[in-house]
Amino acid sequence: MDNDNSNVLSLLTYTCLALGGMFILNKLRKIGSRGSGLPPGPPTLPLMGNIHQFPTEYTAVKFSQWGNEYGGLFSLKIGPGTIVVVTSPRFVKELIDRRGTTTGSRPHFRMLQIITDGLNVGMMPYGPTWKNTRKAIQMFLTKEACMRHLPIERAEAIQLLYDMIKQPENTFTHIQRHATSLILSVVFGVRSPRYENSTVTEFIEVQHEVEALLEPGAHPPIDLMPILEYIPERWASWKGICRGLRTKQQELYFRLRDKCEARIRENRRNGSFMESLFDQQEKLGLTRDIIGYIGGVSLEGGSVTAVSHLQTFVLLMAYHPEIQAKAHQELDQVVGQRLPTLEDYDHLPYIQAIAREVHRFYPAVPMGLPHESTSDETVGGYFIPKGSTIFMNIYGIYHSEEHFDEPEVFNPDRYMQSEFGTKPGADTTGFRNDLHFGGGRRICPGILLGDIMVSMNVMNLLWAFNFEATDLEKRDPRIPIKHTDFVSGLATGPNPYKCNIQPRNQGIEDTIRDEYTLSRPIFSMFEHELSDEEKTFVKNW
Template sequence: MIGSASETAAAGLIALFFLLAQALRIGKRGDQLPPGPATLPLQHPYYKFTEWARQFGDIYSLMVGPNVVVVLTSMSAVKELMDRRSATTSDRPESYLANMTTGGLHMGISRYNDNWKVQRKAAQAVLTPQATNRHLPIQKAEATQLMYDFLKTPQDFYSHIRRYSHSVILSINYGKRSPRYETHEAKAFWHVLHQWESLLAPGAQPPVDLLPFLKYVPERWAPWKTLCKEVGRLQRELYYGLLTECEERVRDGKENGSYMEEVVKRRKEFGMTREQTGYLGGSLMEAASDTTASALQSVVLMLVAFPEVQRKAKEEVDSVIGSERLPKLEDWADLPYLQAINKEISRLRPITPLALPHATTADEYYCGYLIPKGATLLINCWGINHDPELFEDPETFNPDRYLRSEYGTKPGVDVTDFRHTIMFGAGRVGHLNAVTNYPLLMALHLQRICAGIQLANNSLMLNMMNFVWAFDFSHGTNPMTKEPIPVDLRPSPKGIFTGPDPFQCAISPRSASRAEMIETEFVNAIDTFLPFEELLTAEDKAWVAESRASFR
C-alpha cells in the first residue's frame, strides 16, 4: 500500500511539473509560424476558432504544448493546402487512445500508411456508382419504412431515423437489416458508437498525445486505458461477428450482393488481413449511420422551426410530384428549393464543424508561413460557413440564398475556390467538383474525401422529398400549458460530430390518401426486405411476423 501511494504521488508530481512547463510555453511559437493566440485546450472549439479567425486571419496557428495546430478558415487555403498539396497533407494526427482501441485499423482515423491504403483500395473498389445503384431498391424500401414508422409512431421519430440510417448501411454492407430500433445489431452499434464518440471527444480524456508519459501509467490509475480496451472489445465483437456471417454466406453460396461479401471474396487481391477487413466494414458502418441520422434529424428540426420554409417546400413538391404518387429519386433535379434547404442546413449546421483533422508529412510554406512537418491541420468549416464577408446574415436560416447564387454567397464574392464537397472533407476531388448536392460528411476520404458520397446523397434526397410530400411538421405541445415547445437550433457536440439532441415535435400525415399510399408502398416493400432478414434472431423474426400479420 505504501509503495502504491508513493508511486501515485510520484506520478502526480511528474504530471504537475510537466503541465507547469507546458503552461509556460502557451502561445509561444517560432517566428515563421502563422500568428495566433495564446491557447489552452477547448471543450467545444469551433466558436472560439471562428472568433480567432476574424482576429488573426484565414490561417493561424495554435500551440498545444510542443504541438503545432494550423486552422484554415478560407476556401482558398483549403484548396491550396488540402487539395493541391494533398501528397503531404493527407495524414492524420497521432492518437494514442484511438490506436490503443482499434490497433490502428480504423480507416477513418488511420494514419496515411499501408493499412489505410489497402483499406481505401478495397473501399474504392466496392463503393462504385454502379454498386450504389444496385442497392437502390433496399435504400428506397428502408425510406418507405421510415415513412411508415413516422405514420404509426411519430413520437419516436428520432429513433426511427437512427434505425433507418443504420439499417441501410447494415443491409448494403453486410446483407442484413435492422427492421426495428431494438434489433440486436442496432442496439450494439449505437451503444459502442456512443462509447467511441465519448472516448474521442475533445477534453473527455487526458491528453496522452500531449503528455506522452501518461502511456506508462498503470491501468489501475488510468481508467482511459480500461475504456479503450472495452470499446475495442465491443467493436470487434460486433464488426467481426457481422464479418463471420458474410464469410459463411460466401462459403455456402448464399450471397445477397453486399459490399463486404465482395471484399471477402477479393481479400487476397486487396492484400487485406481479416482484422483489416473487419474494421473496414465497421468504419463504413460508422461513417454512414451517425452522419446520415444527424442530417435527417436536422431536416426535421428545421422544418419544425421554420414553417414558412416548410410551406414553400410543400408547394414546390406538390407542383412537381402532385398527390397521386410518391416521390422518385429522379424528381430531385426538379426541386431547386428543396436542394436549397439541403445546402442551407449543411452551411448553417455542418455535421463536422472542424472536419476531420489532417497532419503534414513534410514542411510546407503558405502565404510566407511555415507549416512544419507533423503539424495538425483543421478545416474550420463553421468559420467559413458563417463568414459575414461571404454570406448575408450568416446566422440566419435562409435557403433562398442558394436560389440567388450557386454557393449562397453575397453578390461580388469570388467563388473560384468554392466547392460544396468541403462538407465531405478535403483531398483530391477530381470529378466530384461537378456534383452539387452534398448533405453530410462521412468519415472516409479519397486522399481523405468521402468514399460514399452518392450513397449519402441518395439517402438525403429520398427522405427529404418523402418528408415534405407526406407529412406536416409542427412544434410539440406542453400537455400542461398547451403552449408550443420550442426547439433548440444549437448543434450538440457528439465527439467530433454535431447534431440535434432529441427534441419534441408533432408529425401527422398531410391527408388520409397519402397515409394510405404510404401503407400500400410499405406492403410492397416487404419482398425487398426478405433477403436481408434471413439471419435475424428468432425474436426479431417473431416481431417482424407479428407486425406484418395484418398485411397477409
C-alpha cells in the same frame, strides 16, 4: 599550483553547468511558444502553450471565434505540438486539396490505436496499408455500385415513412434505425427492422462512446504530449475506457463479418459490399481483421452522418413552417400524390436548397477528421511545420460572416440566389458543395451514397408530412437555434426534441402503406439472421 588547477577546474565546471542550464532553460522556454512564421493565434504560456484555453466541448464553435479574430488560418500550441486550424475555403484549397500528398496523413491517435489496433482506415496514417484499404472501399462506392443498391435504399426510406406514420413520437429513433439499417444492408448484407434490442442500438451505443472520447479537448492531449501516456491507469481513466470500447467494437464488427462469411459458404448472397471484399481478399491482400474494420468504418461513416443530417432536418422543418409551405408547393407541382423517385430530385431546386442549407447550418462532423503534415509547407506566407495537426473547421467556414448573410439563420433561399449560398460579392475561391465531406486525399469516399440517402429522404419526408414544433414553451421559433441545442462531439446532431408529425393527407398515407407492403420482398433478402423476436415484430408490424 594544485590549488590553482583545482580553482580553474571548478570554474570550468560551474561555467559548463551554467551554460547547460541556460541552454535547457532556453529550450524549455521555447516549448509552448509560437515559433516565427507560424500562423497567428491566441497568446501562449511557457511549456503549456494554449492548453489552458483549449475548449473541452463545442470545439468548432470556439475555433470559429478564434478564426474571426486571427484569420482563416490560425495556430495553437499544445506543449511542443502545433495545431493549425483552417477556417477559410481558400486555405482549404491551398493546404488540403492542392497539397494532399503532404497533408493527407492522419496524426498518431493513441486512444484510437488502442481501440482499433490501428485498423481504422478513416484514421490510418498515409501509406501502403491505407491506400490498399481505401481502394477496397472505393470499389463499392462507384456510381454503378451505388445504383445496384438503390432497391434497398428506396425500401428503407419507405419504412422510415411508414414507421413515422405508426409511431410519430419515436421519429428520433426511427431515423437512427433507418440510416444504420440501410448501411448494414449495403455493407454487411443484414438489416434491422426495428430499433429496440437490435444491432442498431448496439452500434449507436458504442459509437457515441467513441465519438465522445475522441472530441478534441475532451481528453488529455496524449499525442501532442506523449509523456502523459506514462501516467498510471488509476489516474488515467482513458486507458481502461479504450480497452473496453475495443472489446465492444470488435465483437460487433467481427460478428457481422463472420455472418456474411457464413452466408457466402451457404450460397445465400445478397450483393453486399463484404461479399465483394471476401471475393477479392487475396488479390487485395486483406486480413480478416481489416475486412471487419473496413465494414465497421463504412458503417460509421455512412450511418452517423445521415442520422445527424436527417434529425437536424426534421428539427429545422418543425420550426420553419414557412419553408415547409414552399417545399410542399414545389413537390405538389412536380410529384403530386405518387411517391417521389430519385429522378424527381433534379427537378426540385428548392428541396435541393433545403438539403444544402441543413449541411451548412450544422454539419454532421463540424471539425472534420484531423490531418497531419508530413513535410514543411508554406501557405499564405505562413510556415506549417512537419508533424502539425491540421483541422478543417467546416462549421467555421459555413458560419463565416465574410461569406454568408446572417449565417446563424436557417435560410434555404440563399442557395436559390447563389451556387454556394454565399452573399453577393463574397470571394468564393475554394468553395465547393461537398466541403462537409472533407478535402484532399482524405475526402469521404462515400459522397455519392451519402447524397443519395439525403436526397431521397429529404424529398420523401417533405412530400409526406407536416412538421410542427410542440415544445414552444421552451423555445420561441423566432429565435435562431443555437449550437448548445446540439450534442458536443467529434460527430454531432441535435439533442432529443419533440415535434408533431402528421401525414399531409389521407392519399399520401395510403400510398405509403401500399409501398411498404410492396417492399417486403426486398427486405426479406436481408433478413436471414433475424432473431425470433424480430421475426415476430416483422410479422406484426
